[in-house]
Amino acid sequence: MKKQKIQELKNKSMEELQKLLEEYREKLRKLRFDLASNKLKNIKEISETKKIIARILTFIRQYGK
Numbered sequence: 001m002k003k004q005k006i007q008e009l010k011n012k013s014m015e016e017l018q019k020l021l022e023e024y025r026e027k028l029r030k031l032r033f034d035l036a037s038n039k040l041k042n043i044k045e046i047s048e049t050k051k052i053i054a055r056i057l058t059f060i061r062q063y064g065k
Helices: 003-010 014-036 044-064
Strands: none
16 A cells, blocks of 8 residues: 555544445455455455555544544
């Protein structure tokens, strides 16, 4: 993830972060189903999505403090 995208996440509100988190979790779920049915071509996309989810959760926890 580029620094520019990380900076955008830092500037989002708590509600926006929660919405993004739901979207990325849904994306991860779809990617896992595609992987199981051999439709997924880029397996690296799963790990990238998991990293983005972790970053969003980190910002949510920091925002809560």
